[in-house]
Amino acid sequence: MKKILIVLISFCAVFPISSQTWSPLIRLTWNSGNSFWPSITTNSINNLHVVWHDLTPGNNEIYYRRSIDGGVNWPPLTRLTWNSGGSHRPSIAADPGSGIHVVWSDTSLGNEEILYKRSTNSGVAWGGIVRLTWNSGVSRDASITADSSSRLHVVWNDGSYGAHEIFYKRSPNGGTNWSTPERLTWNSGESWYADIAVDQVNGVHVVWKDDTPGNNEIFYKHSTDSGMNWSGLERLTWNSGNSYNAAIVTDSGNGIHVVWEDNTPGNYEIFYKRSLDGGNTWSAPTRMTWIDEYSEDPSIVADSGNNIYVTWVDDNTGIGEIYFKQSTNRGVTWSAPMRLTWNNKASGRPGLAVDSNNYIHLVWHDSIFGNPEIFYKNRK
Numbered sequence: 452m453k454k455i456l457i458v459l460i461s462f463c464a465v466f467p468i469s470s471q472t473w474s475p476l477i478r479l480t481w482n483s484g485n486s487f488w489p490s491i492t493t494n495s496i497n498n499l500h501v502v503w504h505d506l507t508p509g510n511n512e513i514y515y516r517r518s519i520d521g522g523v524n525w526p527p528l529t530r531l532t533w534n535s536g537g538s539h540r541p542s543i544a545a546d547p548g549s550g551i552h553v554v555w556s557d558t559s560l561g562n563e564e565i566l567y568k569r570s571t572n573s574g575v576a577w578g579g580i581v582r583l584t585w586n587s588g589v590s591r592d593a594s595i596t597a598d599s600s601s602r603l604h605v606v607w608n609d610g611s612y613g614a615h616e617i618f619y620k621r622s623p624n625g626g627t628n629w630s631t632p633e634r635l636t637w638n639s640g641e642s643w644y645a646d647i648a649v650d651q652v653n654g655v656h657v658v659w660k661d662d663t664p665g666n667n668e669i670f671y672k673h674s675t676d677s678g679m680n681w682s683g684l685e686r687l688t689w690n691s692g693n694s695y696n697a698a699i700v701t702d703s704g705n706g707i708h709v710v711w712e713d714n715t716p717g718n719y720e721i722f723y724k725r726s727l728d729g730g731n732t733w734s735a736p737t738r739m740t741w742i743d744e745y746s747e748d749p750s751i752v753a754d755s756g757n758n759i760y761v762t763w764v765d766d767n768t769g770i771g772e773i774y775f776k777q778s779t780n781r782g783v784t785w786s787a788p789m790r791l792t793w794n795n796k797a798s799g800r801p802g803l804a805v806d807s808n809n810y811i812h813l814v815w816h817d818s819i820f821g822n823p824e825i826f827y828k829n830r831k
Contacts, residue, residue: 471830473791473830474522474828474829474830475828476792476826476827477522477826477827478824478825478826479501479516479825479826479827480505480514480528480824480825482505482824484505484506484507486503486505486506486514486816486823486824487504487505487506487800487816487823488504489501489802489816489825490502490541490542490814491804491813491814491827492543492544492551493545493804493805493806493807494546494573495545495549497806498517498518498573498574499518499521499522499804500515500517500543500545500574501517501825501827502514502515502531502541502543502553503541503814503825504539504555508530510534510536510538511538512531512533513532513538514528515529515530515531515553515574515577516528516529519573521810521829525827529574529577531553532557532568535559536557536560537558538555538566539557539558539591540556540593541554541555542554542593542594543595544596544597544603545597546601546603547599547601549570550570550571550625551569551570551573552567552569552597552603552626554566554567554605554607555593556591556592556593562586562588562589562590563590563591564583564586564590565583565605565607567581567583567595567626568581583632584618586609586610588610588612589609589610589615590607590609590610590611591607591608592607592608592643592644593605593606594606594647595647596647596655597625597649598649598655598677599651599653601624602622602624602653603621603622603626604619604620604621604677605620605647606618606635606646606657607645609632614639614640614641615641615643616634616635616638617634617636617659618632619633619635619678620632630678633678633681635672636659636661636672636684639663640663640664641662642659642660642663642670643659644660644695644697646698648700648707650705650707650729651701651703651704651705652675652705653677654674654701654729655673655677656671656672656673656699657671657673657699658687658699658711660694660697660711664686666690666692666694667694667695668686668694669687669694669709669711670684670686670687671684671685671686671687671730672684673730685733687709687733688713690713691715692713692715693713693714694715695711695719696711696747696748697709698711698749698750698751699751700759701753702757702759703757704727704781706726706727706757706781707727707729707730708724708782709724709751710739710749710750710751710761710763712746712747712748712749712763716738716741718743718744719745719746719747720738720739720740720742720746721738721739721740721746721747721749721763722739723736723737723739723761723785725781725782737785739763739785740765740774742765744765744769745765746763746764746765746774747763748763748799748800750802750803752803752805752811754805754809754811755807755809757781758777758809759777759781759782760775760776760777760803760805760811761775762774762776762803762813764799771797771799772790772792772793773798773813774788774789775788775789775790775813791813794818794819795819796817796818796819797817797818798815798816798819798826799816799817799823801814802815808831810829810830811829812827813827813828813830814827
């Protein structure tokens with residue numbers, strides 16, 4: 452297939468960020484072990500919900516913490532798992548009611564499987580663990596979202612068929628019952644790191660990286676009927692380098708926005724593209740960063756006014772720090788990068804959420820106090 456050259460264009464409009472001040476950082480964990488991989492969501496009453504995995508018990512377990520006052524106060528953390536193996540890489544979602552839903556990968560059952568847990572009262576109490584996969588291969592890197600009818604949608608990668616493939620599962624009733632797994636990819640290469648989002652009309656959108664073309668590229672697939680039927684896959688990138696870690700979000704007008712990291716320029720940089728017609732056509736890629744080292748681990752959210760926000764880790768200071776950009780016109784132009792952390796140790800794995808007041812909430816892990824801990828800050 453003929454390669455299409457990536458369009459290396461960035462628009463750097465200036466927005467009044469100075470009037471939109473970020474809070475000081477708030478430390479959410481004080482653990483003897485390493486705390487990694489935070490994931491954050493907000494629910495309909497603007498409670499904040501954060502999960503991560505933590506090595507303090509001797510093996511990685513899933514922990515949870517919430518704030519009911521917009522991030523000012525955080526009650527004590529809650530441990531969600533007591534497993535013999537490792538529990539890794541949680542993803543969290545809130546439904547339109549009081550349901551909070553968490554998925555993660557777990558090695559306690561012999562090989563790595565996807566597990567699920569929920570709270571039906573906004574994180575006050577939690578139900579038992581539900582196993583979502585029974586596979587001969589490794590299942591990991593799950594991502595979860597909820598639509599406006601409290602249907603849950605989960606994607607992950609599975610190595611049961613040789614090369615890893617992307618699988619999907621749904622719950623029609625907020626996690627009480629689950630469909631059988633559906634395979635979304637049949638590729639000769641490895642399909643990994645899927646992310647999922649739903650739009651305002653309950654369309655489901657999935658992105659992932661795939662090395663079938665010879666290098667890693669970003670692919671996309673969607674369903675217009677809440678995961679019952681799926682489109683063919685669409686390739687979003689044609690690069691000479693490797694594209695990884697795609698993240699996806701939809702806006703209130705059903706626009707679809709995707710960011711990823713790509714080393715085509717020689718080092719990893721953050722790129723962006725969008726679709727305003729339900730995934731049928733896509734813009735050319737926009738390059739978001741220009742640095743000498745690396746930019747990685749992007750996260751993206753949209754608020755009710757269709758402002759788009761992106762964070763990532765940037766090493767232009769010699770150590771990983773968290774940076775931020777925003778677009779007030781659905782991704783046409785972007786602000787200059789804003790640095791959010793000034794720490795003497797590496798900051799990593801940022802996650803974003805936006806509440807109904809359009810306040811932005813950020814979590815990440817940071818080694819500023821020795822071992823990695825979970826931190827939080829917001830912009831109101």
